Each structure stands twice: as C-alpha cells, then as structure tokens.
Amino acid sequence: APCRGPKDFPKLKNDAFLLACRGQETPHVPVWCMRQAGRYLPEFRESRAGKDFFATCRSPAACCELTLQPLRRFPFDAAIIFSDILVIPQAMGMDVQMVAGKGPTFPEPLKEPEDLLLLQSKVDVNKELDYVFKAITLTRHKLEGKVPLIGFTGAPWTLMAYMIEGGGSTTQSKAKRWLYRHPEASHQLLKMLTDIIVEYLLGQVAAGAQALQVFESHAGCLGPAEFQEFSLPYLRDIARKVKDQLKESGQDVPMIVFAKDGHYGLEDLSQSHYEVVGLDWTIDPRSARERTGGKVSLQGNMDPCALYAPKERIYEIVKKMLEGFGTRGYIANLGHGLYPDMDPENVGAFVEAVHAHSRHLLNLK
Numbered sequence: 001a002p003c004r005g006p007k008d009f010p011k012l013k014n015d016a017f018l019l020a021c022r023g024q025e026t027p028h029v030p031v032w033c034m035r036q037a038g039r040y041l042p043e044f045r046e047s048r049a050g051k052d053f054f055a056t057c058r059s060p061a062a063c064c065e066l067t068l069q070p071l072r073r074f075p076f077d078a079a080i081i082f083s084d085i086l087v088i089p090q091a092m093g094m095d096v097q098m099v100a101g102k103g104p105t106f107p108e109p110l111k112e113p114e115d116l117l118l119l120q121s122k123v124d125v126n127k128e129l130d131y132v133f134k135a136i137t138l139t140r141h142k143l144e145g146k147v148p149l150i151g152f153t154g155a156p157w158t159l160m161a162y163m164i165e166g167g168g169s170t171t172q173s174k175a176k177r178w179l180y181r182h183p184e185a186s187h188q189l190l191k192m193l194t195d196i197i198v199e200y201l202l203g204q205v206a207a208g209a210q211a212l213q214v215f216e217s218h219a220g221c222l223g224p225a226e227f228q229e230f231s232l233p234y235l236r237d238i239a240r241k242v243k244d245q246l247k248e249s250g251q252d253v254p255m256i257v258f259a260k261d262g263h264y265g266l267e268d269l270s271q272s273h274y275e276v277v278g279l280d281w282t283i284d285p286r287s288a289r290e291r292t293g294g295k296v297s298l299q300g301n302m303d304p305c306a307l308y309a310p311k312e313r314i315y316e317i318v319k320k321m322l323e324g325f326g327t328r329g330y331i332a333n334l335g336h337g338l339y340p341d342m343d344p345e346n347v348g349a350f351v352e353a354v355h356a357h358s359r360h361l362l363n364l365k
C-alpha cells in the first residue's frame with residue numbers, strides 16, 4: 001500500500017459494529033444513522049455556513065470535524081466519513097456543483113454515448129481523490145479508537161444515473177433511456193465506474209477505513225431484469241475485486257451493500273460477497289431474515305420519518321424492529337438518511353432505544 005503517513009492508529013475500544021458485520025456476538029446491537037453528519041445538527045449547519053459543499057469535501061480537516069460532530073452528541077457505534085458519492089464523477093472530469101435548494105447539479109451531463117469520450121478513462125485515483133484518503137487517515141486518528149470508521153462509495157448504476165440526469169430525478173428516465181437504447185455504452189460506462197470504485201475503496205482501506213458501504217441509491221427505479229443486468233453484476237464485481245486485492249495483503253474489511261428500494265433483489269444481494277445487506281423501510285424485518293437465510297448480517301431499516309413520532313412511540317417501533325431482526329448479525333440504522341428538519345433529541349432517543357432494548361433482549365438469553 002502507498003505510504004500515507006503514520007499508521008499508528010489508536011486501538012479500537014468499541015468493536016460491536018465490526019463484530020455484528022460478521023454475525024458475531026455483541027453486548028448490544030450496534031447502531032448508526034445514514035446521514036448522521038448532516039443538516040439536522042445545528043453545529044453542522046454552522047460549520048457549513050457560507051462554504052461551498054465540494055470545497056468542504058476537499059478539506060480533510062473540515063470532513064474530519066463534520067464526521068466527529070454526531071459522535072460528540074450520541075453514542076453511535078460507527079462513524080462514516082463525511083464526503084459525497086459524486087466525488088467520483090468529478091474525478092472523471094465532470095463539473096458538479098451543489099446548488100442551494102436544488103442539490104447536486106451537473107452543468108454538462110452526459111447526453112449521448114459519444115460523450116463518454118469526454119470522460120477521463122484512466123483516472124489517477126490516488127491523485128484525484130487523495131483528499132478523501134487524507135480525511136480518512138486524519139479522522140482515524142481523531143476518533144481515538146472510539147468507534148470504527150466506515151468509508152463509502154456510490155455504486156456504478158447510481159453514479160451513472162447522476163452523470164446522465166445531471167442531478168436528482170424522480171423517474172431517472174434520461175439514464176434509463178440509455179439502458180434501453182444504448183445498452184453497450186451503458187455497460188462501458190458502468191465498467192469504467194466499477195474499475196475506479198474498486199481502486200477508490202482500496203485506497204480508503206489503505207487510508208484507514210475499517211468497513212465499506214456501497215450505496216446503490218437508485219436501485220428502486222430498475223425492475224428485476226434491469227437490476228440483474230445493470231446493477232447486480234457490478235456490485236458483485238466490486239466486492240469480489242476489493243476482497244481479492246485485500247486478501248493479497250492479508251487484510252479483510254467488512255462490506256455493506258445498500259440498494260435502496262431494491263427489495264426484489266434481496267436474495268441475490270445476500271449472495272453477492274457482501275457481509276452486510278442494508279435495507280430500506282419497505283421490507284419487513286422477519287421476511288428479510290427469511291429471504292436472506294442467515295447468510296448475511298442485516299442493517300436498517302426504521303422509516304426515517306418515524307423520528308417525527310414522540311419518544312415513547314420511537315421506543316415501541318425500535319422494540320418491534322429488534323424483535324423482528326433479532327440481536328445477532330444485526331446493525332440498527334434507518335432505512336435511509338436523516339432529513340434536515342429532524343430533531344436531534346429524537347435521534348438520541350432512537351440510539352438509546354436500540355442500546356437499551358437490545359441489552360434487555362440479550363440479557364434474557
């Protein structure tokens with residue numbers, strides 16, 4: 001691995017999350033939240049105020065601070081590095097801006113297959129995304145071994161969708177048009193992204209990431225057949241290639257796949273070389289367990305909007321969720337990210353409910 005400065009990382013004090021990823025026994029069910037570093041926290045809004053989003057992503061000190069903020073408030077069992085999935089299209093030469101009130105925007109999205117020629121096909125990941133690696137190394141030190149640090153990436157289809165849509169979209173019809181009209185060019189782009197993602201994830205591990213999550217946020221707009229053709233093979237390739245490479249240097253890092261709204265692919269996802277399958281709230285915990293047959297750990301899946309409920313109700317919902325998933329091979333999380341208008345107090349109640357009720361269930365055993 002390339003030298004990225006001192007590797008004398010502090011000793012890990014809470015390994016519940018890493019144990020749960022591998023289906024091993026834990027003293028409590030570990031919990032973290034997608035988008036735990038985010039606008040629902042006043043200190044986040046203050047740190048981000050008046051600063052360009054992607055300039056923040058390029059500052060290792062800022063990313064480290066934003067990653068640590070939620071951990072100062074809540075006893076989360078994992079940290080996730082502050083960054084964004086769209087740093088990859090940027091590294092490939094595309095312009096991406098964060099437009100207030102609109103979200104990420106590509107002024108010049110891909111329109112036709114010829115546009116692939118405009119992309120940097122051989123991306124020097126270690127150079128272009130070095131700022132993410134630096135942020136990870138710095139954060140590993142500043143975490144002082146409190147909890148493990150998760151690295152992440154967008155999955156190929158989700159990144160392709162942004163690169164063609166030019167931003168968020170409800171139908172993804174421009175991107176899906178490519179799948180039906182330009183399948184070969186689609187595979188070419190997905191393959192290009194897969195190669196970069198593999199290097200990117202390996203770089204994150206070399207920098208200090210202790211687990212990796214792959215976000216297929218736009219799985220939901222694909223049907224089972226399109227998922228089989230344009231998403232799953234690449235998700236599998238990523239896990240296999242990252243694991244093979246890590247094995248060569250005697251390393252092993254748990255990997256999580258989160259295909260939002262991809263319930264039709266649950267059986268396949270549980271056999272795609274990932275230790276953990278992340279679930280959105282449209283799947284019932286018990287049926288998710290049945291369909292994945294104990295082959296993987298599961299992560300999720302409380303409806304984020306349940307955080308609008310009073311605290312006692314949150315406790316009841318968490319109780320049901322824990323009883324549905326069981327306490328083994330389970331990581332509590334939301335079914336998607338926190339929204340900016342959520343009350344930090346209720347996030348605290350969620351974390352507390354997971355810890356307290358899972359300890360109770362484990363003591364009954």
Ligand code: 1CP
Pocket residue numbers: 033034035036037038039048053080081082083084085086098103104152167168169215217260337
């Ligand atoms: O100014 C701001 O702070 C904007 C809000 C924000 C934040 C906090 C964006 C813009 N990105 C992020 C950080 C981020 N993005 C993290 C940080 C770590 C954490 O979770 O605490 C992560 C993991 C992501 C990943 C990400 N970015 C995904 C995958 C997860 C998901 O939500 O499905 C996606 C789809 C994005 C794109 C993106 N970035 C930001 C927004 C608002 C969006 C969604 C745009 C859209 O599709 O409409």
